[in-house]
Amino acid sequence: MHMKWRANPAGWPSAHRHLLFAAWVLPFVPGLAPAQDIPEVSYPAVVEQAADAAGFVPEGWRLEQTSDGDLNGDGRDDLVLVLKMDAAANRIDNTALGPDVFDTNPRMLVAALAEDSGGYRRVLADHALIxxxxxxxxxxFLWEDEGGGVKVEEGALRVSLHMWASAGTWFTSNTSFTFRYRDGCFRLVGYDQWSRHRxxxxxxxxxxxxxxxxxWRAxxxxSDEGEPERIWLRLKKxxxxxxxxxxxxxxxxxGLPSVES
Known part of the structure:
Protein backbone atom coordinates (compact mmCIF):
# COMPACT_ATOMS: atom_id res chain seq x y z
CA MET A 1 0.00 0.00 0.00
CA HIS A 2 1.51 3.31 -1.05
CA MET A 3 0.92 6.61 0.69
CA LYS A 4 0.02 9.53 -1.50
CA TRP A 5 -0.80 13.22 -1.30
CA ARG A 6 -4.49 13.78 -1.94
CA ALA A 7 -5.94 16.89 -3.52
CA ASN A 8 -8.79 18.67 -1.79
CA PRO A 9 -10.60 20.55 -4.57
CA ALA A 10 -13.00 22.23 -2.13
CA GLY A 11 -10.69 25.23 -1.82
CA TRP A 12 -10.13 25.83 -5.52
CA PRO A 13 -11.89 24.69 -8.69
CA SER A 14 -10.25 21.68 -10.29
CA ALA A 15 -8.26 22.78 -13.39
CA HIS A 16 -4.89 23.01 -15.31
CA ARG A 17 -3.33 23.56 -18.75
CA HIS A 18 -3.24 20.64 -21.16
CA LEU A 19 -0.45 18.16 -20.40
CA LEU A 20 0.90 15.88 -23.12
CA PHE A 21 -0.30 12.71 -21.48
CA ALA A 22 1.66 10.41 -23.73
CA ALA A 23 4.89 11.90 -22.40
CA TRP A 24 3.92 11.14 -18.81
CA VAL A 25 4.24 7.37 -19.05
CA LEU A 26 7.72 6.47 -20.24
CA PRO A 27 7.94 3.31 -22.37
CA PHE A 28 11.04 1.91 -20.66
CA VAL A 29 10.19 2.49 -17.00
CA PRO A 30 10.31 -0.89 -15.19
CA GLY A 31 6.87 -2.10 -14.21
CA LEU A 32 4.89 -0.30 -16.91
CA ALA A 33 2.89 -2.52 -19.19
CA PRO A 34 3.56 -1.53 -22.83
CA ALA A 35 0.51 -0.71 -24.89
CA GLN A 36 1.13 -3.58 -27.32
CA ASP A 37 0.45 -6.06 -24.51
CA ILE A 38 -3.15 -4.92 -24.23
CA PRO A 39 -5.54 -7.25 -26.11
CA GLU A 40 -7.49 -5.72 -28.95
CA VAL A 41 -11.23 -5.37 -28.48
CA SER A 42 -14.25 -4.74 -30.68
CA TYR A 43 -16.96 -2.43 -29.41
CA PRO A 44 -20.51 -3.71 -29.96
CA ALA A 45 -23.46 -1.66 -31.10
CA VAL A 46 -25.77 -0.45 -28.33
CA VAL A 47 -29.50 -0.81 -28.96
CA GLU A 48 -31.35 2.39 -29.80
CA GLN A 49 -34.29 1.84 -27.44
CA ALA A 50 -34.82 -0.07 -24.21
CA ALA A 51 -37.31 -0.26 -21.35
CA ASP A 52 -34.65 0.29 -18.67
CA ALA A 53 -30.91 0.62 -18.06
CA ALA A 54 -30.29 -3.14 -18.26
CA GLY A 55 -31.71 -3.20 -21.77
CA PHE A 56 -28.79 -1.14 -23.09
CA VAL A 57 -26.11 -3.57 -21.88
CA PRO A 58 -24.65 -5.62 -24.77
CA GLU A 59 -23.78 -9.28 -24.33
CA GLY A 60 -20.38 -9.68 -22.68
CA TRP A 61 -20.65 -6.34 -20.87
CA ARG A 62 -21.96 -5.36 -17.45
CA LEU A 63 -23.67 -2.29 -16.03
CA GLU A 64 -21.08 -0.64 -13.79
CA GLN A 65 -22.84 2.61 -12.91
CA THR A 66 -26.21 4.30 -13.43
CA SER A 67 -26.98 8.00 -12.96
CA ASP A 68 -30.31 9.67 -13.64
CA GLY A 69 -31.61 13.19 -14.02
CA ASP A 70 -33.35 15.45 -16.50
CA LEU A 71 -30.87 16.10 -19.31
CA ASN A 72 -33.12 17.73 -21.91
CA GLY A 73 -35.46 19.83 -19.79
CA ASP A 74 -38.67 17.85 -20.34
CA GLY A 75 -39.20 17.09 -16.65
CA ARG A 76 -38.43 13.37 -16.92
CA ASP A 77 -35.39 11.57 -15.55
CA ASP A 78 -33.00 10.38 -18.24
CA LEU A 79 -30.23 7.80 -17.91
CA VAL A 80 -26.43 7.96 -18.03
CA LEU A 81 -24.74 4.57 -17.89
CA VAL A 82 -21.16 3.41 -17.52
CA LEU A 83 -20.78 -0.02 -19.12
CA LYS A 84 -17.72 -2.20 -18.73
CA MET A 85 -16.63 -5.14 -20.85
CA ASP A 86 -16.41 -8.37 -18.87
CA ALA A 87 -13.96 -10.56 -20.78
CA ALA A 88 -11.48 -12.85 -19.06
CA ALA A 89 -9.05 -12.37 -21.96
CA ASN A 90 -8.67 -8.71 -20.97
CA ARG A 91 -7.54 -9.58 -17.44
CA ILE A 92 -3.78 -9.98 -17.66
CA ASP A 93 -1.40 -11.63 -15.19
CA ASN A 94 0.98 -8.95 -13.92
CA THR A 95 4.38 -9.75 -12.40
CA ALA A 96 5.55 -6.12 -12.21
CA LEU A 97 4.25 -3.22 -10.11
CA GLY A 98 0.55 -2.97 -9.48
CA PRO A 99 -2.12 -5.62 -8.97
CA ASP A 100 -1.41 -9.31 -9.63
CA VAL A 101 -4.15 -9.29 -12.27
CA PHE A 102 -4.41 -6.19 -14.45
CA ASP A 103 -7.95 -5.60 -15.73
CA THR A 104 -7.79 -3.90 -19.14
CA ASN A 105 -11.51 -4.24 -19.91
CA PRO A 106 -12.69 -0.96 -21.51
CA ARG A 107 -15.74 1.13 -20.68
CA MET A 108 -18.51 2.74 -22.70
CA LEU A 109 -20.44 5.86 -21.74
CA VAL A 110 -24.11 5.62 -22.74
CA ALA A 111 -26.90 8.17 -22.35
CA ALA A 112 -30.59 7.64 -23.06
CA LEU A 113 -33.52 10.08 -22.94
CA ALA A 114 -36.91 9.18 -21.48
CA GLU A 115 -39.62 8.71 -24.10
CA ASP A 116 -43.22 10.00 -23.95
CA SER A 117 -44.53 6.47 -24.41
CA GLY A 118 -42.22 4.97 -21.79
CA GLY A 119 -38.75 3.50 -21.97
CA TYR A 120 -35.64 5.29 -23.20
CA ARG A 121 -33.97 6.29 -26.48
CA ARG A 122 -30.18 6.14 -26.77
CA VAL A 123 -28.52 9.41 -27.78
CA LEU A 124 -24.90 8.61 -26.85
CA ALA A 125 -22.57 5.60 -26.94
CA ASP A 126 -18.92 6.62 -26.59
CA HIS A 127 -15.83 4.59 -25.69
CA ALA A 128 -13.10 7.23 -26.12
CA LEU A 129 -13.68 9.88 -23.44
CA ILE A 130 -13.02 7.46 -20.57
CA PHE A 141 -9.55 6.79 -13.96
CA LEU A 142 -13.08 6.81 -12.48
CA TRP A 143 -12.03 6.29 -8.85
CA GLU A 144 -14.67 8.39 -7.09
CA ASP A 145 -12.73 8.62 -3.81
CA GLU A 146 -10.00 10.48 -5.73
CA GLY A 147 -12.19 12.80 -7.78
CA GLY A 148 -13.20 10.61 -10.71
CA GLY A 149 -16.71 9.62 -11.71
CA VAL A 150 -19.74 10.17 -13.93
CA LYS A 151 -22.91 11.93 -12.76
CA VAL A 152 -25.92 13.98 -13.81
CA GLU A 153 -25.97 17.28 -11.95
CA GLU A 154 -28.19 20.33 -12.48
CA GLY A 155 -29.22 19.10 -15.92
CA ALA A 156 -25.63 18.54 -17.06
CA LEU A 157 -23.55 15.44 -17.68
CA ARG A 158 -20.26 15.63 -15.79
CA VAL A 159 -17.36 13.25 -16.38
CA SER A 160 -14.29 13.50 -14.13
CA LEU A 161 -11.04 11.60 -14.73
CA HIS A 162 -8.47 10.91 -12.01
CA MET A 163 -4.82 10.43 -12.98
CA TRP A 164 -2.28 8.94 -10.55
CA ALA A 165 0.67 6.65 -11.36
CA SER A 166 2.69 4.68 -8.81
CA ALA A 167 5.60 4.64 -11.31
CA GLY A 168 6.53 6.21 -14.63
CA THR A 169 5.50 9.81 -13.96
CA TRP A 170 5.37 12.35 -11.15
CA PHE A 171 2.28 14.09 -12.55
CA THR A 172 -1.15 13.69 -11.00
CA SER A 173 -4.35 15.39 -12.11
CA ASN A 174 -8.13 15.56 -11.88
CA THR A 175 -9.85 16.54 -15.13
CA SER A 176 -13.57 17.32 -15.41
CA PHE A 177 -15.82 17.85 -18.42
CA THR A 178 -19.30 19.39 -18.31
CA PHE A 179 -21.72 18.64 -21.16
CA ARG A 180 -25.26 19.86 -21.86
CA TYR A 181 -27.63 18.22 -24.31
CA ARG A 182 -28.26 20.68 -27.15
CA ASP A 183 -29.13 20.28 -30.84
CA GLY A 184 -28.94 16.50 -30.79
CA CYS A 185 -25.73 15.89 -28.86
CA PHE A 186 -23.97 16.53 -25.59
CA ARG A 187 -22.09 19.80 -26.09
CA LEU A 188 -18.91 20.56 -24.14
CA VAL A 189 -19.65 23.70 -22.12
CA GLY A 190 -17.06 23.47 -19.36
CA TYR A 191 -13.59 22.08 -18.70
CA ASP A 192 -11.65 22.03 -15.42
CA GLN A 193 -8.31 20.51 -14.55
CA TRP A 194 -6.12 20.52 -11.49
CA SER A 195 -2.61 19.04 -11.71
CA ARG A 196 0.60 18.81 -9.77
CA HIS A 197 4.10 17.47 -10.25
CA ARG A 198 4.52 15.49 -7.03
CA TRP A 216 -8.63 31.31 -16.37
CA ARG A 217 -5.40 29.69 -15.29
CA ALA A 218 -3.49 29.92 -12.03
CA SER A 223 1.88 25.62 1.37
CA ASP A 224 0.22 28.92 0.41
CA GLU A 225 -2.84 30.24 2.20
CA GLY A 226 -5.79 31.47 0.16
CA GLU A 227 -6.53 31.16 -3.52
CA PRO A 228 -3.85 31.80 -6.16
CA GLU A 229 -4.18 34.74 -8.54
CA ARG A 230 -6.18 33.96 -11.66
CA ILE A 231 -5.07 34.99 -15.14
CA TRP A 232 -8.17 35.50 -17.26
CA LEU A 233 -8.25 34.48 -20.93
CA ARG A 234 -10.62 35.04 -23.83
CA LEU A 235 -11.55 31.95 -25.86
CA LYS A 236 -12.01 32.00 -29.62
CA LYS A 237 -15.56 31.97 -30.93
CA GLY A 255 -7.72 25.32 -26.54
CA LEU A 256 -6.64 28.01 -24.11
CA PRO A 257 -4.55 30.91 -25.43
CA SER A 258 -1.27 31.69 -23.67
CA VAL A 259 -2.25 35.34 -23.12
CA GLU A 260 -5.41 37.42 -22.88
CA SER A 261 -6.90 38.05 -26.33
Missing part, protein backbone atom coordinates in the same frame (compact mmCIF):
# COMPACT_ATOMS: atom_id res chain seq x y z
CA UNK A 131 -9.61 5.96 -21.45
CA UNK A 132 -9.10 2.23 -21.45
CA UNK A 133 -6.69 1.01 -18.73
CA UNK A 134 -3.26 0.50 -20.28
CA UNK A 135 -0.82 0.30 -17.35
CA UNK A 136 -1.16 -1.53 -14.00
CA UNK A 137 0.68 1.38 -12.37
CA UNK A 138 -2.27 3.73 -12.90
CA UNK A 139 -5.23 4.25 -10.57
CA UNK A 140 -8.71 3.67 -11.93
CA UNK A 199 8.25 16.21 -6.77
CA UNK A 200 7.43 19.88 -6.17
CA UNK A 201 5.10 22.09 -4.21
CA UNK A 202 3.43 23.86 -7.15
CA UNK A 203 0.05 22.97 -8.61
CA UNK A 204 -1.67 24.41 -11.69
CA UNK A 205 -5.35 24.94 -12.33
CA UNK A 206 -7.35 25.82 -15.44
CA UNK A 207 -11.06 26.41 -15.89
CA UNK A 208 -12.82 27.07 -19.20
CA UNK A 209 -16.40 28.20 -19.81
CA UNK A 210 -17.10 27.64 -23.50
CA UNK A 211 -20.54 29.28 -23.32
CA UNK A 212 -19.11 32.54 -21.98
CA UNK A 213 -15.89 32.14 -24.04
CA UNK A 214 -13.84 32.87 -20.92
CA UNK A 215 -11.21 30.86 -19.08
CA UNK A 219 -0.48 28.47 -10.29
CA UNK A 220 -0.19 28.08 -6.55
CA UNK A 221 1.76 26.36 -3.83
CA UNK A 222 0.43 23.67 -1.55
CA UNK A 238 -16.31 28.52 -32.30
CA UNK A 239 -19.16 25.98 -32.27
CA UNK A 240 -19.54 23.93 -29.11
CA UNK A 241 -18.12 20.50 -29.80
CA UNK A 242 -20.03 17.27 -29.19
CA UNK A 243 -18.84 14.74 -26.63
CA UNK A 244 -18.00 12.28 -29.40
CA UNK A 245 -15.55 14.83 -30.85
CA UNK A 246 -13.57 15.23 -27.63
CA UNK A 247 -11.82 11.84 -27.87
CA UNK A 248 -9.57 10.59 -25.06
CA UNK A 249 -10.31 12.81 -22.07
CA UNK A 250 -6.72 12.72 -20.81
CA UNK A 251 -5.32 13.83 -24.16
CA UNK A 252 -7.83 16.61 -24.77
CA UNK A 253 -6.50 20.11 -25.51
CA UNK A 254 -8.93 22.68 -24.05
Missing amino acids: PRPYSPNLDD AGDVFTTVSANYLARRA EGSI QPLRCLEDVGDGLEFDP
